[in-house]
Amino acid sequence: MPIQSLDRPFTTRHLYELVRTRYLTPDKAEQAMRTLNLLPDEMAWRQFLDNALIALGITFLLSGIIFFFAYNWADMSRFTKFGILEAGLLLACLIAVTRDLSRLPSKFAILAAAILVGILLAVYGQIYQTGADAYSLFLAWAVMILPWVILSTFAPLWFIWLILLNLSLWLYWEQVYSHHFVFDTTIYALLAALNGSALIVWEYAYQRNIIWLRGKWFATLLYMATLTNLLIPTWIVILKSRQLEAFEMLAAILYVLTTLISFGYYYSQRRDLLLLTINLAGLIATSTIIIGRAILSQDVGSWLILSIWIIGTTAAAGSWLLKTARTGQQELTND
Amino acid sequence: MTKITVREALTELVAQGLLPTVDFEDLTKVLGTTANEESFPWFINVLIGIGAWLAALFLLGSAFLNLKPDLITSGVLIAITLIICHLPNLSLFVKQLNLATNLASQVLFLVAVGDMMAHNTVGVAAIAFLLQIILFVLYPDNILRFLAVIFAVVASQVILFQLHFELGHYIIIFLIAGGASGCWLYESFCQGNMLATVRQPLGYALIVLLLGLLIPSAMPKLGLVFRWWLVTAGLTVCLVWVEYQLLLTYGKKLNSWQTIFALFGTLSVAILLYQAPGVIGAIIVLLLGFARNNRILLAMAIVGFIAFFITYYYYLPITLLSKSLTLIASGLAILSVYKLLQWLIPIGK
Numbered sequence: 008m009p010i011q012s013l014d015r016p017f018t019t020r021h022l023y024e025l026v027r028t029r030y031l032t033p034d035k036a037e038q039a040m041r042t043l044n045l046l047p048d049e050m051a052w053r054q055f056l057d058n059a060l061i062a063l064g065i066t067f068l069l070s071g072i073i074f075f076f077a078y079n080w081a082d083m084s085r086f087t088k089f090g091i092l093e094a095g096l097l098l099a100c101l102i103a104v105t106r107d108l109s110r111l112p113s114k115f116a117i118l119a120a121a122i123l124v125g126i127l128l129a130v131y132g133q134i135y136q137t138g139a140d141a142y143s144l145f146l147a148w149a150v151m152i153l154p155w156v157i158l159s160t161f162a163p164l165w166f167i168w169l170i171l172l173n174l175s176l177w178l179y180w181e182q183v184y185s186h187h188f189v190f191d192t193t194i195y196a197l198l199a200a201l202n203g204s205a206l207i208v209w210e211y212a213y214q215r216n217i218i219w220l221r222g223k224w225f226a227t228l229l230y231m232a233t234l235t236n237l238l239i240p241t242w243i244v245i246l247k248s249r250q251l252e253a254f255e256m257l258a259a260i261l262y263v264l265t266t267l268i269s270f271g272y273y274y275s276q277r278r279d280l281l282l283l284t285i286n287l288a289g290l291i292a293t294s295t296i297i298i299g300r301a302i303l304s305q306d307v308g309s310w311l312i313l314s315i316w317i318i319g320t321t322a323a324a325g326s327w328l329l330k331t332a333r334t335g336q337q338e339l340t341n342d
Numbered sequence: 343m344t345k346i347t348v349r350e351a352l353t354e355l356v357a358q359g360l361l362p363t364v365d366f367e368d369l370t371k372v373l374g375t376t377a378n379e380e381s382f383p384w385f386i387n388v389l390i391g392i393g394a395w396l397a398a399l400f401l402l403g404s405a406f407l408n409l410k411p412d413l414i415t416s417g418v419l420i421a422i423t424l425i426i427c428h429l430p431n432l433s434l435f436v437k438q439l440n441l442a443t444n445l446a447s448q449v450l451f452l453v454a455v456g457d458m459m460a461h462n463t464v465g466v467a468a469i470a471f472l473l474q475i476i477l478f479v480l481y482p483d484n485i486l487r488f489l490a491v492i493f494a495v496v497a498s499q500v501i502l503f504q505l506h507f508e509l510g511h512y513i514i515i516f517l518i519a520g521g522a523s524g525c526w527l528y529e530s531f532c533q534g535n536m537l538a539t540v541r542q543p544l545g546y547a548l549i550v551l552l553l554g555l556l557i558p559s560a561m562p563k564l565g566l567v568f569r570w571w572l573v574t575a576g577l578t579v580c581l582v583w584v585e586y587q588l589l590l591t592y593g594k595k596l597n598s599w600q601t602i603f604a605l606f607g608t609l610s611v612a613i614l615l616y617q618a619p620g621v622i623g624a625i626i627v628l629l630l631g632f633a634r635n636n637r638i639l640l641a642m643a644i645v646g647f648i649a650f651f652i653t654y655y656y657y658l659p660i661t662l663l664s665k666s667l668t669l670i671a672s673g674l675a676i677l678s679v680y681k682l683l684q685w686l687i688p689i690g691k
Contacts, residue, residue, distance in 0.1 A: 017351035019635075025361075026533040035360045036530040037591075042358055043351050046635055049592055053687065055632050060680035068673030070651060074666035077655075284385045291393065310404035314397045321393025322435050328386045 019045055085134045092130060096123045114161040121152040121164060125171075142178035145171050160219045166228070169205055173198060173232075192240035192258045199236035199261065202229050210277070223279070230269070230282050234289050237262035245296050266290060280332055287324040294320065391438045398442030402450070413454045419447035420477075427481055441486055448473065464504045471497040484543045491547035499555075508568065515555055515573055519580040519626065522548035526630040526639070527587050549627055549639060553646045556620040560653030573619040578612040581626050588633055603686070607679040614672040617660065620650035 022039060025031040040046045099120035106113040125148045149171040156168045180194040206229040212220045240258035244251060270286050273279045298316055302309040355361040423444035452470055459465040474494035478487050502510040525545035532541040559570045585604045594600045615621050624646035631639030
């Protein structure tokens with residue numbers, strides 16, 4: 008049985024529909040919104056003003072302090088610079104340990120401490136001109152904060168840690184291994200492997216019901232990162248005119264396998280429409296590039312064929328996704 | 343602000359005497375369409391939209407590949423899309439395809455106009471402005487109306503810039519601020535008249551324009567020489583008006599202490615931030631967003647604050663030291679207002 012429209016959440020759109028169809032006058036609509044708590048009451052305003060004033064006040068104050076230090080930075084001695092950063096780091100750590108680690112203030116304190124470690128390393132490199140490659144900064148940063156990342160059980164901090172690993176790998180490849188890395192399919196395959204592994208771990212944790220890691224935004228970002236790092240070499244393979252190397256073919260095969268496996272998983276095991284949509288968008292883009300590569304020219308017909316192809320595939324994908332979405336809603340009401 | 347169902351809401355409204363005793367079956371038909379529109383996830387609509395836009399671009403590419411854009415062909419295309427958009431029961435894909443075709447045709451039309459007018463910038467901008475007004479009235483689509491408002495204002499800015507009419511820029515910014523505030527404060531009242539279908543795209547477009555037009559205040563390299571303190575003054579008047587309207591809604595009078603407090607606090611902050619009209623603009627958007635319980639406006643206000651803070655850091659006409667002192671003073675002033683409010687009305691009273 009489909010969800011009854013009257014059992015859906017009531018929104019202002021419903022109220023405005025009542026005004027447009029003359030069931031309600033505009034005056035009564037405003038009154039109705041306050042009655043139904045669709046608009047804030049005096050108490051909510053009071054709380055909002057408190058939160059807004061303190062957030063703005065602290066932001067302005069802290070920004071002013073940061074600007075002040077930025078102004079005087081060049082004139083500060085190295086000990087003052089290290090002192091300020093280490094004092095900040097110590098303060099963040101103290102806040103984290105004196106409060107409950109499972110609560111948000113403590114987690115944000117660990118996050119702040121983790122970021123300050125990176126800033127400290129950057130200032131160290133700037134002052135002592137160590138000549139180290141940039142990738143070693145990010146790698147060292149990632150290694151040093153790993154214990155805190157594990158202790159914090161805080162998904163955003165894990166995400167930042169993964170960004171550091173990605174940056175380390177990317178910069179290592181650029182600085183040490185290959186100067187034409189943008190068209191080098193190996194680095195994309197490695198990044199896809201890194202993010203893909205993280206995604207598999209996340210899915211495992213999700214199935215095991217680990218609460219702090221259940222935010223689907225994390226999986227969405229990891230999936231997008233994995234797929235993007237497989238799409239780029241695949242498109243390079245399609246567009247290249249010279250003979251393909253074995254590793255380039257491997258990247259394209261990996262993309263096909265990842266698409267098929269993830270499609271099956273996100274349809275049957277953990278229904279996730281957003282990830283299915285991203286999957287299909289990648290397929291549509293890739294198929295369009297294949298056809299475009301084969302036929303696109305000054306000939307009007309080739310543009311027309313491409314246009315029809317895009318219309319057809321997008322309409323089919325959209326139609327299938329909408330049907331899947333409706334089936335999912337029906338299953339929810341039947342449960 | 344907890345969620346309730348449509349059924350619960352209607353029952354409550356009847357109990358409060360705001361709705362007459364209703365036939366729920368009748369209302370299912372009225373509200374059922376609204377429910378269906380909400381039931382599909384936004385990302386599916388985005389996929390369909392992007393596909394339609396790409397298809398339209400390739401379609402138009404095929405049409406104009408070997409031809410120079412001309413007024414008649416692109417004009418006819420715009421007219422065809424205007425007819426199609428009024429047809430009943432169009433699928434989402436066809437609507438987006440039609441919209442994309444209309445936008446691409448507008449570009450081709452203006453390129454043809456530019457060729458015809460020997461690339462006279464003011465002339466092309468004036469034609470673009472008129473075209474956007476016509477489409478805003480005639481094309482019943484929120485996305486096109488949103489873009490039409492943006493393009494119309496951009497065209498007007500181009501005309502004013504070419505004619506070196508500085509006062510015009512201030513007038514437009516003040517009109518936009520006032521218009522945006524009115525659109526959102528009187529949201530319900532717009533639903534009962536002809537503004538019902540245009541209020542939403544107009545409201546969002548004006549907010550985007552308000553924040554967008556204030557960005558140059560923090561980027562002197564753009565070469566737009568404005569007396570930004572004048573803009574701050576005008577926006578402060580708008581902000582005070584918004585606050586007063588909100589206080590009136592809750593039954594507070596002009597001589598109530600809440601009104602005096604709001605006026606005093608606003609003026610103090612505005613004087614300290616006279617070089618940063620963008621922050622005043624973002625505060626207006628923040629208040630409107632909270633007043634109407636609109637997360638999109640709240641998010642835009644936060645993005646606006648972040649953007650203005652970052653551009654303020656790179657604002658070269660004043661030194662980093664002056665900026666730091668201004669920010670510290672403003673921060674302390676805002677925290678004083680916070681403390682005063684706590685003392686006057688502690689939470690819970």
